[in-house]
Amino acid sequence: MKINLKLYATLRKYLPNTEIGEAVIIEVKQGSTIKDIIDKFTIEEELAKIIFVNGIHETLDYILQENDLPVIFPPIGGG
Amino acid sequence: MINEIIRINVSEMSYTMEEIPEKYKYLGGRGLTSAIVADEVDPKTDPLGPGNKIVFAPGILSGTSAPSSGRLSVGAKSPMTGGIKEANAGGLTAVRLAKLGIKAVIVEGFPEHKDWYHVLISKDKIEFIKANEHANMGLYELIEKLWKKHPKSGLCGAGIAGQRLLKNAGIFGNNPENTDPGRYAGRGGLGAVLGSKRIIAIITDDTGGERPMPVNEELFNTGRTKMVNALNEHAITGGKAGTDKGALKNYGTNVLQNIINEAGALPTKNFRSGYFEGAKNISGEAVHELVDETNEKFGDKAEGGYGHACHPGCIIRCSNTVPDKNTGKAIVSPLEYESAWALGTNLIIDSLEHVAKLNRICNDIGIDTIDAGNALAVAMEAGKIPWGDGQAAIEFMKKGYDPNDEDGATFMQGANIAAKTWGIDRVAVVKGQALPAYDPRPIRGIGVTYATTTMGADHTAGYTIAPEILGSAGGADPRELNKADLSRAFQSTTAYVDQSGYCLFIAFAILDIAEGMEGLEETVAGFLGKKKYDITTVGNKILKIEREFNKKAGFTKDDDRLPKFFVDEKLPPHDVTFDVTNEELDAVFDKM
Numbered sequence: 001m002k003i004n005l006k007l008y009a010t011l012r013k014y015l016p017n018t019e020i021g022e023a024v025i026i027e028v029k030q031g032s033t034i035k036d037i038i039d040k041f042t043i044e045e046e047l048a049k050i051i052f053v054n055g056i057h058e059t060l061d062y063i064l065q066e067n068d069l070p071v072i073f074p075p076i077g078g079g
Numbered sequence: 080m081i082n083e084i085i086r087i088n089v090s091e092m093s094y095t096m097e098e099i100p101e102k103y104k105y106l107g108g109r110g111l112t113s114a115i116v117a118d119e120v121d122p123k124t125d126p127l128g129p130g131n132k133i134v135f136a137p138g139i140l141s142g143t144s145a146p147s148s149g150r151l152s153v154g155a156k157s158p159m160t161g162g163i164k165e166a167n168a169g170g171l172t173a174v175r176l177a178k179l180g181i182k183a184v185i186v187e188g189f190p191e192h193k194d195w196y197h198v199l200i201s202k203d204k205i206e207f208i209k210a211n212e213h214a215n216m217g218l219y220e221l222i223e224k225l226w227k228k229h230p231k232s233g234l235c236g237a238g239i240a241g242q243r244l245l246k247n248a249g250i251f252g253n254n255p256e257n258t259d260p261g262r263y264a265g266r267g268g269l270g271a272v273l274g275s276k277r278i279i280a281i282i283t284d285d286t287g288g289e290r291p292m293p294v295n296e297e298l299f300n301t302g303r304t305k306m307v308n309a310l311n312e313h314a315i316t317g318g319k320a321g322t323d324k325g326a327l328k329n330y331g332t333n334v335l336q337n338i339i340n341e342a343g344a345l346p347t348k349n350f351r352s353g354y355f356e357g358a359k360n361i362s363g364e365a366v367h368e369l370v371d372e373t374n375e376k377f378g379d380k381a382e383g384g385y386g387h388a389c390h391p392g393c394i395i396r397c398s399n400t401v402p403d404k405n406t407g408k409a410i411v412s413p414l415e416y417e418s419a420w421a422l423g424t425n426l427i428i429d430s431l432e433h434v435a436k437l438n439r440i441c442n443d444i445g446i447d448t449i450d451a452g453n454a455l456a457v458a459m460e461a462g463k464i465p466w467g468d469g470q471a472a473i474e475f476m477k478k479g480y481d482p483n484d485e486d487g488a489t490f491m492q493g494a495n496i497a498a499k500t501w502g503i504d505r506v507a508v509v510k511g512q513a514l515p516a517y518d519p520r521p522i523r524g525i526g527v528t529y530a531t532t533t534m535g536a537d538h539t540a541g542y543t544i545a546p547e548i549l550g551s552a553g554g555a556d557p558r559e560l561n562k563a564d565l566s567r568a569f570q571s572t573t574a575y576v577d578q579s580g581y582c583l584f585i586a587f588a589i590l591d592i593a594e595g596m597e598g599l600e601e602t603v604a605g606f607l608g609k610k611k612y613d614i615t616t617v618g619n620k621i622l623k624i625e626r627e628f629n630k631k632a633g634f635t636k637d638d639d640r641l642p643k644f645f646v647d648e649k650l651p652p653h654d655v656t657f658d659v660t661n662e663e664l665d666a667v668f669d670k671m
């Protein structure tokens with residue numbers, strides 16, 4: 001199935017040649033989790049600190065559905 | 080070196096230096112400004128009249144070797160909210176004052192003359208310098224002129240807006256390189272209070288001063304090491320600019336633009352939506368990439384940057400400089416998240432260049448960016464500027480330079496007064512002060528802080544975004560409605576941090592790393608020579624003093640509410656309203 005993935009800040013390097021905030025369509029197996037995606041991109045677990053799926057906070061064990069939009073941020077802060 | 084309080088009396092154009100009284104001995108920063116304002120200013124007084132005083136105080140640790148501790152607190156009765164106000168900033172002044180042994184500068188009285196003055200503070204000496212030729216001058220030009228005469232000095236004061244007593248006037252501050260007056264204690268109109276005293280700039284020259292030494296060096300040093308380690312170790316405050324580690328050093332606070340957008344909580348078009356398609360173009364990532372590009376293209380001549388310190392001794396270094404893409408020259412420093420949001424997203428302007436130029440005009444003219452952006456949104460509601468038109472917004476803002484332009488003057492009074500003047504109902508303010516860059520409908524804790532803090536809508540007063548969005552301290556569900564305890568705890572810790580002189584951004588590290596939290600208390604206690612200096616006890620005490628002042632000024636529970644549209648109107652894309660009950664809001668202070 002297809003999902004849309006966005007990576008921000010220091011994680012952008014894992015999606016080279018994309019614009020900031022560009023959603024990239026990727027093909028994953030049914031039943032895949034966010035953890036499976038970060039493993040696929042070899043992103044260290046501690047760098048996938050903040051995860052939204054369709055705008056709602058989720059965790060690494062979230063099971064993806066067709067057309068989901070997972071968005072992953074490293075640890076960030078500001079104010 | 081003694082610990083002194085300096086009183087500058089503008090009625091008589093005189094000053095006194097007194098040793099700090101016993102009751103203030105363990106205070107600094109916000110703790111000291113709020114205590115002095117509460118003790119000496121009648122809560123009912125006219126903020127721009129003879130009864131008000133404006134107080135400048137370095138934090139307890141400012142000037143010491145504690146990392147990121149050089150923040151300056153400025154306090155007075157606020158012309159914008161009518162309540163007590165503390166605004167704080169980096170820059171050079173806090174460190175300079177601290178090295179001269181000065182704990183606070185109080186400007187009081189009311190001048191009969193119509194001249195403008197600077198106040199020059201140096202070792203054992205205060206001078207009034209007549210400055211009529213500097214009135215109504217842009218602040219970029221002013222700080223350059225002042226540094227020629229007083230190199231390396233800390234500069235802070237009132238710009239054009241403050242001199243005209245307009246209520247969105249901030250207190251500017253020069254950055255360590257003196258290239259920008261953008262280190263603002265911006266909120267609440269404190270620049271107008273200084274303007275009412277006919278003072279433009281306070282110039283602090285610390286020649287001959289020395290680093291303040293802790294009473295208990297051992298405890299201080301233990302705490303200092305813990306704090307340095309926590310800040311360096313943590314992924315948000317640590318890392319290195321130009322590498323793939325370190326969020327603040329690489330992207331600055333504006334790294335929040337994309338994440339708050341993805342959370343559906345980025346206030347867009349005067350709080351009509353929580354998502355802005357153009358946010359990415361003005362985000363911290365966009366600034367980072369523009370800096371890298373222009374550095375490559377213009378080499379030595381490039382002035383853009385990130386990982387910059389707003390005051391000597393900051394190791395977090397979240398500050399940046401936005402370069403012009405065609406020349407590599409600096410447009411503005413810093414461009415903060417709140418400013419990029421207020422002058423960009425909330426006006427649906429997505430040109431980084433326009434946003435940076437709008438911020439530069441704010442810095443030049445002497446106004447707070449958050450209220451300025453909200454006031455521009457009101458001008459767009461009123462049809463005075465087309466939505467999303469950055470160039471038109473720049474032209475509109477320039478009206479502020481013309482003392483005879485009514486729209487310019489109205490807009491510089493801040494969003495609340497602009498809305499009343501132009502007959503617009505939709506204005507996002509609490510206690511007369513405009514909301515910052517997080518919509519409270521999807522993120523309830525920050526709404527509780529906006530509503531209840533004595534400061535008027537202010538995210539820094541109790542930054543629950545850290546757990547609610549950024550996963551700090553184990554995280555908190557942003558939609559959860561019972562947020563009184565969370566907001567109170569953050570408001571209290573913040574008051575303590577604002578008194579210490581540390582930058583609030585140490586919070587990210589100390590919330591996650593227990594040693595860092597110990598380091599906070601140990602450096603403060605060690606410096607003061609106390610065994611303990613408990614965070615919650617001291618923080619709550621400051622909050623109570625401020626709350627009491629506001630009560631006497633006439634504030635009631637009805638002032639601790641968000642504008643009605645947040646309760647009534649659903650925010651897309653998640654279609655949520657602000658559902659926190661009034662009882663929960665009242666519990667913040669009732670249960671303290």
Ligand code: SF4
Nearest residue numbers: 389393395396397582
């Ligand atoms: S973290 Fe940023 S705002 Fe805080 S003191 Fe350092 S440079 Fe200034």
